[in-house]
Amino acid sequence: MSSVNNERIPNNVHLGDDKRLQRALEAWQPNYIKWWTEMGPEGFQQDDVFLRTAISVTSEGWANFDYVKMPEYRWGIFLADPVQDRRIGFGDHMGQPVWQEVPGEHRNALRRIIVTQADTEPASVEQQRLLGQTCPSVYDLRNLFQVNVEEGRHLWAMVYLLHSYFGRDGREEAEALLERRSGDQDKPRILGAFNEPCTDWLSFFMFTFFTDRDGKFQLLALSESAFDPLSRTTRFMLTEEAHHMFVGETGVLRVCDRTAGQMAAHGIKDAADVDAVRKLGLVDLPTMQKYLNLWYTLSLDLFGGEISSNAATYFATGMKGRAKEEQFEDHLALTGTYAMDVPKDGAIVREDVAMRNAMNEVLRDAYVEDCQRGVDKWNRTIAAHGIDFTLKLPSRRFHRHIGIYANVCADPEGNLLSKDAFEAKKDAWLPSAADKAYVQSLMTKPVYDPKQMANWIAAPKQGIKGRPVDFEYVRHEA
Numbered sequence: 004m005s006s007v008n009n010e011r012i013p014n015n016v017h018l019g020d021d022k023r024l025q026r027a028l029e030a031w032q033p034n035y036i037k038w039w040t041e042m043g044p045e046g047f048q049q050d051d052v053f054l055r056t057a058i059s060v061t062s063e064g065w066a067n068f069d070y071v072k073m074p075e076y077r078w079g080i081f082l083a084d085p086v087q088d089r090r091i092g093f094g095d096h097m098g099q100p101v102w103q104e105v106p107g108e109h110r111n112a113l114r115r116i117i118v119t120q121a122d123t124e125p126a127s128v129e130q131q132r133l134l135g136q137t138c139p140s141v142y143d144l145r146n147l148f149q150v151n152v153e154e155g156r157h158l159w160a161m162v163y164l165l166h167s168y169f170g171r172d173g174r175e176e177a178e179a180l181l182e183r184r185s186g187d188q189d190k191p192r193i194l195g196a197f198n199e200p201c202t203d204w205l206s207f208f209m210f211t212f213f214t215d216r217d218g219k220f221q222l223l224a225l226s227e228s229a230f231d232p233l234s235r236t237t238r239f240m241l242t243e244e245a246h247h248m249f250v251g252e253t254g255v256l257r258v259c260d261r262t263a264g265q266m267a268a269h270g271i272k273d274a275a276d277v278d279a280v281r282k283l284g285l286v287d288l289p290t291m292q293k294y295l296n297l298w299y300t301l302s303l304d305l306f307g308g309e310i311s312s313n314a315a316t317y318f319a320t321g322m323k324g325r326a327k328e329e330q331f332e333d334h335l336a337l338t339g340t341y342a343m344d345v346p347k348d349g350a351i352v353r354e355d356v357a358m359r360n361a362m363n364e365v366l367r368d369a370y371v372e373d374c375q376r377g378v379d380k381w382n383r384t385i386a387a388h389g390i391d392f393t394l395k396l397p398s399r400r401f402h403r404h405i406g407i408y409a410n411v412c413a414d415p416e417g418n419l420l421s422k423d424a425f426e427a428k429k430d431a432w433l434p435s436a437a438d439k440a441y442v443q444s445l446m447t448k449p450v451y452d453p454k455q456m457a458n459w460i461a462a463p464k465q466g467i468k469g470r471p472v473d474f475e476y477v478r479h480e481a
């Protein structure tokens with residue numbers, strides 16, 4: 004099942020046996036390359052980059068590492084091997100065989116789920132397309148491009164599903180995925196966070212930690228799907244996604260490490276003394292907290308409304324489960340309730356919500372817990388330098404634009420407050436124009452010498468695939 008091959012589109016789905024599908028995808032391929040050259044990393048398309056390429060789905064040796072020019076990257080279609088006699092693991096059809104074709108009654112909903120996931124993949128490449136020009140090191144530059152090419156592969160994975168299982172509508176959706184543009188007024192990407200500018204490296208690390216992690220949990224939920232090709236596709240995507248979150252977690256950690264280490268070295272005890280830290284050309288910790296607040300809350304919105312009849316339908320029908328469904332005892336979720344804090348008449352009241360209607364919130368809970376683990380690591384790094392400062396995940400009522408908290412204002416602790424009071428404090432909680440300008444000012448000069456690291460970030464502990472940190476991961480003539 005899992006094999007390398009020399010076809011125009013590498014795959015493990017026997018694409019060569021289905022000439023119609025193969026032709027359709029081969030017709031989409033040049034449009035994809037055109038999109039990549041226009042909207043992919045700007046200024047590096049001819050460079051040799053030390054990249055990982057998926058070549059199979061076996062756990063040992065699923066990827067190949069070598070220098071490649073990005074437009075020549077071998078974007079392929081890889082599905083995890085089928086599970087023998089796989090059964091639906093939750094919802095009304097629990098125990099029945101999984102679907103190898105799309106049931107007519109779920110066609111529209113499944114297409115919508117797939118298109119929504121697919122749209123995030125090219126969107127993030129677009130958001131990050133200028134970052135290479137301000138990279139803190141060649142190591143980081145390579146990691147950025149690794150994330151970018153793999154988001155491109157995830158688009159391929161979703162387009163394969165659209166072409167194979169959704170006929171003409173699927174092909175039209177696949178074209179539209181190359182036509183929308185992140186942040187575009189007329190043709191924006193579907194989800195909010197994927198239209199936000201991500202134009203500095205602190206945002207990039209926060210994005211790959213918080214926003215790619217939303218992706219991880221969506222993929223975990225979809226890998227439970229009764230639609231088996233979707234389950235198999237997303238299972239393999241998760242393998243690649245782990246590296247994206249590594250980039251985010253270690254990226255933020257290295258900024259914390261550098262700032263706290265230099266504060267200690269210069270005898271700056273008070274983390275609130277932003278000016279002293281900025282004089283050293285570092286990202287002060289209160290600004291880190293603001294960037295965290297922004298990207299965390301934008302990412303919380305991606306899980307959708309807290310109380311959602313769509314989520315209930317997805318669960319009931321078997322289209323989308325919970326992350327690690329096997330860890331739950333009750334796979335029907337027909338009787339349980341979820342105790343939810345709901346804003347009512349200016350106050351927060353506890354309400355019991357039918358469990359199926361709370362599935363978005365259940366997934367968000369798992370996400371929040373996973374985020375906290377990373378934040379704890381950052382805090383241990385700061386504490387190790389003897390600096391008294393703790394990064395915190397804000398309340399999930401803070402700065403929300405989707406769901407039951409979209410129309411209320413709350414502070415980072417979750418206390419409700421008036422819109423005026425929120426606006427007055429906003430710059431203390433979220434990156435202000437001055438904060439953004441300061442962070443950008445640290446990153447005006449890219450570092451293209453493999454021996455160098457920008458001043459505002461610590462070097463990583465180790466390089467990629469056994470190579471040293473100062474390896475020439477990108478051969479770029481400045």
Ligand SMILES: [Fe+2]
Nearest residue numbers: 124154157218
């Ligand atoms: Fe992805």
Ligand SMILES: [Fe+2]
Nearest residue numbers: 215218244247
């Ligand atoms: Fe990702």
